[in-house]
Amino acid sequence: MKRLSFIFDDKLGLPLLLALGAAMVLVPTLNLMVPETSFFHVSTFTMSLWGKYLTYALLALAVDIVWGYLGILSLGHGVFFGLGGYAMGMYLMRQIGTRGEYGHPILPDFMVFLNWDKLPWFWHGFDMFPFAAVMIVLVPCLLAFVFGWFAFKSRVTGVYLSIITQALTFSVMLAFFRNEMGFGGNNGLTDFKDLLGFSLLNDGAKAALFTVTAGVLILAYIACRYLVSSKLGRVLAAIRDAEDRVRFFGYNVENVKLWIFVFSAGLAGIAGALYVPQVGIINPSEFSPLNSIEIVVWVAVGGRGTLYGAVAGALAVNWAKSYLTGALPDAWLFALGALFVVVTIFLPKGIAGLIRLKKEAA
């Protein structure tokens, strides 16, 4: 019991975990078992939408670890999310087989269209799920490692680091827009048929995806919670508050930053991989700098430096986005901007800070 205290000490995180656990079981049940005419029926559309939000929540966790705890404002986490998504997309493309428009047994449609006669080398192996699963984590981690190695070892910090992360995601976006790269150019990868043999059009598969996403989010939350309540977690916050002080106590600050950045990139990659089958498409716009900034807004709104804040922020902002883009399509961008300004000025610790204030007042 004592070993699990890191979960139970998290007073606001625990209810969130329980809610996620309940949703993980209830939502698919209400979708599959309850007849459509019933009031309690959850439509497949709603389920997939919230499944997408859950992947965003996972992405927000990844950003919160590096920003809220370690103090590195990454404005390029979309790149890791997108790469994870592309790895999943490549697996899904290879599963289409002869069912594509051109019916080629090996080449995806866009390659046939470009008159390519064989598969580029980096597409090999993606017909096997275990290989793709490894790549989903490995590719974002590798990019984060190489980027972090150069950025942290040369002690780039603060706003300069934010700017180069932004440049990183922008340059990857430009690269993926090119047809010659072999990732489908600006159309990206789409028209997916099935995942692990289950048809993605099937309600059952969608329910399963929702359950898996919620489960992965819970596991990731627990892992992050373990990390931040460990001594390493306290070192992270210490680096955020007084980096030089930590260095002169004998911690290798650059190594800590590097490994946490890589861990965070891996989480973002998994989030991207879960996102793609639920929305049915991945294209270079996922790498756009604006997307990465939006992630930071979710975390800021929820409350950086608290894990439940990041999850709640991602869910709340995205729900509001879906609602507003439906009700008042022109208003969303203004609302997002206003939200960020209001949170920055009045709620520097986000919704989580507001809850804590209320608790202290009571």
Place this chain on the structure above:
Amino acid sequence: MIQPLKAFREFWPRDRVFDFLIPDVPPVLDTSHKVILYLEGISVSFDGFKAINDLNLYVDEGELRCIIGPNGAGKTTMMDIITGKTQPDSGVAWFGQTINLLKHTEPEIAEAGIGRKFQKPTVFEEHTVYENLELAMASDKRVLPTLFSTLTGEQRDMIDQTLEIVGLSEAFRTRAGALSHGQKQWLEIGMLLMQKPVLMLVDEPVAGMTRQEMEKTAELLTSLAGQRSIIVVEHDMDFVRSIAKKVTVLHQGSILAEGNMDEIQNNQKVREVYLGE
């Protein structure tokens, strides 16, 4: 047939080991000559400004040394060089007889046993006093061991003792950011102690302290010397007089005078540059 074999043997001599195959064993601190710190012929300049100019300084084992000097005399730069933050343009810096300070990074030097207190008291404001000490504690500081580390009973005792020494036993649950200025200074000294340093560099420990706090700090530092060497950089003359046996005066990046407090105060050159006479 024999010729290539001979060439191969010459390429791979059995009595020699390639440099990169020799494991990099960090040298053990050796102070058999009773000197803990050697700085010889150190010079460093920033954009043409000579911050340190041919500095020679030796500190003995267990000594409490005070360094005084007007602003810009190079005191902080000297600490930066000792702790590996700044590379000098010329000169050598050795920790004991075996550790070349110029070849190591800040964390490596900290691990070797040099602790440093900053001029502005720097503690981890969001953490409690107890956690501050825990973070500073001498332990395996690599990433994974830190992730899985738990406090042993021995380590708890060490934290409790340190809390006692710096007089923060009652405040151990307080957030460090909520401490008074003086308490923060003591906490930082306590954090240094947790590191089990052999040499402590203490930059302006009494800046902004009340008279009472200053006395307490003087007591603390004198009690700590002996088991370890301490270098104190300070402006406050009364404080220096109350703790120092040996004082070094730094001026324009090099040593102007060295001796006990009385000698320093009667030194004509010191009076000219320091007291403006």
